[in-house]
Amino acid sequence: MTDETHRYFKCDPATYTQLAAAVDQSRGYPRGLGTRAVTLRGLPPFGELELANDNSGRGLIAIDKWRFTPSDDELLAPAIGAGLIEELTLSEYQNLKTEIMP
Amino acid sequence: MGLINQSGLFSGAGLVDQAGLYNEAGLYVPGSFSPLSLNPLLAYEAESSMLAAGGGAAAQDDGIATLDDLTANSIDATQTTANHQPIAYDAANGGPFARFDGSDDRMSFTLADPITNGTVFFATKKGSYAANLNLAAGTHDFSGNKISDNYFFSNDLVALYLFDYELSETQIAERKSYFVTKGAVEDYGAQNSFAYAWRRCTSLTSFPLINTSSGNDFKFAWLDCTSLTSFPLIDISLGRNFQLTWRNCTSLEDFPAGFFDNWNPSSIFNGVFNQTWDGCSSLTSQSVENILTSIDTSGIWATNDGTSSGTTLNDPVIDIDYDVSTGSLSAATTTAITSLKGKDWEININGTLQ
Numbered sequence: 147m148t149d150e151t152h153r154y155f156k157c158d159p160a161t162y163t164q165l166a167a168a169v170d171q172s173r174g175y176p177r178g179l180g181t182r183a184v185t186l187r188g189l190p191p192f193g194e195l196e197l198a199n200d201n202s203g204r205g206l207i208a209i210d211k212w213r214f215t216p217s218d219d220e221l222l223a224p225a226i227g228a229g230l231i232e233e234l235t236l237s238e239y240q241n242l243k244t245e246i247m248p
Numbered sequence: 249m250g251l252i253n254q255s256g257l258f259s260g261a262g263l264v265d266q267a268g269l270y271n272e273a274g275l276y277v278p279g280s281f282s283p284l285s286l287n288p289l290l291a292y293e294a295e296s297s298m299l300a301a302g303g304g305a306a307a308q309d310d311g312i313a314t315l316d317d318l319t320a321n322s323i324d325a326t327q328t329t330a331n332h333q334p335i336a337y338d339a340a341n342g343g344p345f346a347r348f349d350g351s352d353d354r355m356s357f358t359l360a361d362p363i364t365n366g367t368v369f370f371a372t373k374k375g376s377y378a379a380n381l382n383l384a385a386g387t388h389d390f391s392g393n394k395i396s397d398n399y400f401f402s403n404d405l406v407a408l409y410l411f412d413y414e415l416s417e418t419q420i421a422e423r424k425s426y427f428v429t430k431g432a433v434e435d436y437g438a439q440n441s442f443a444y445a446w447r448r449c450t451s452l453t454s455f456p457l458i459n460t461s462s463g464n465d466f467k468f469a470w471l472d473c474t475s476l477t478s479f480p481l482i483d484i485s486l487g488r489n490f491q492l493t494w495r496n497c498t499s500l501e502d503f504p505a506g507f508f509d510n511w512n513p514s515s516i517f518n519g520v521f522n523q524t525w526d527g528c529s530s531l532t533s534q535s536v537e538n539i540l541t542s543i544d545t546s547g548i549w550a551t552n553d554g555t556s557s558g559t560t561l562n563d564p565v566i567d568i569d570y571d572v573s574t575g576s577l578s579a580a581t582t583t584a585i586t587s588l589k590g591k592d593w594e595i596n597i598n599g600t601l602q
Contacts, residue, residue, distance in 0.1 A: 178301035
């Protein structure tokens with residue numbers, strides 16, 4: 147996992163949940179319901195994210211760069227502008243995690 | 249269920265030469281061997297198991313929602329969150345394989361019954377191995393290299409098999425040979441970094457003798473492998489970093505003699521042995537002797553290049569915990585400690601600087 151392969155975010159819970167729902171809508175998730183192979187969502191629920199170790203109550207997520215579309219960045223921009231989502235460098239992300247990263 | 253059981257085409261030793269699977273030169277002849285023989289409990293193969301959402305075969309770049317179990321047990325592996333799904337690669341792009349990103353990609357399967365002294369077999373693009381394990385009933389995560397809830401080692405999975413008994417060396421070799429014909433790499437001999445490779449494989453009870461001759465980074469490699477009781481004499485001659493490598497291997501009793509005898513790295517990381525054997529609460533005093541006498545035998549100094557003229561490491565401590573009930577430190581250990589201190593090493597045993 148490097149700065150070349152992933153983007154890193156620290157997310158306000160409510161904002162993350164709204165954005166995750168928008169991601170699901172844009173990708174057509176859930177997909178495959180009723181079959182053996184199901185994709186329920188694009189991003190994990192906020193409750194599955196590791197919380198930042200700064201007591202901010204915000205969650206941390208790494209997302210593969212190839213998953214992003216231009217419209218995703220448009221979606222993100224207002225939340226980043228409002229400080230509800232912070233995009234991090236890999237080292238910033240690592241420093242906010244409890245578990246030591248590669 | 250497997251197509252061929254142990255009492256069928258296979259001899260008691262698991263040899264298959266009478267079935268014509270190997271030619272006179274000892275080379276594998278494709279097409280005559282089924283890896284589904286020997287009744288695996290589950291079997292995933294990139295060639296035929298990768299399903300995208302909806303159940304169709306996963307195409308290039310598709311997220312893999314399900315790995316179809318090729319046995320009749322139908323223990324499919326699933327991942328319902330796209331951000332955690334491995335990606336399918338097809339034959340036109342070097343596959344078929346499932347690419348796990350080494351960050352958070354993983355899948356999971358659920359066992360109805362526990363496995364005792366079973367075998368897990370991984371065939372991957374970095375190497376293939378089989379190891380013994382115990383697995384509880386319930387759900388287990390895996391990534392491209394290991395059954396674990398740690399996903400920090402990227403790998404391209406060609407096949408994963410699980411057996412509820414111990415495979416013989418011959419049976420393992422057959423499967424390695426077979427999956428090499430499917431694009432897997434037979435051993436890890438070309439791999440430089442083993443950092444995090446088997447971290448938190450808590451189910452593994454043994455680890456195989458694999459080819460690590462090119463490895464230079466072993467940090468965190470077997471951290472928290474809490475069921476390992478012994479460790480093989482792998483080649484770590486080029487290793488530059490052993491930080492936390494066996495930390496919290498709480499069942500590890502026996503560490504082999506001579507492990508570092510041929511240690512000859514081109515450079516050494518600061519803190520090369522930082523917490524390396526911390527939390528190894530079952531390690532014997534003989535193992536401590538094995539470790540320290542071997543590092544001493546290597547002649548390597550606690551410097552950036554391992555020579556007496558190099559720059560002293562910022563953290564030259566060798567951290568070891570052991571079970572004092574197995575005996576006090578031997579005279580050979582004491583002699584090694586004195587010698588190592590003369591090479592600028594510091595030795596911390598059970599939290600006490602020697």
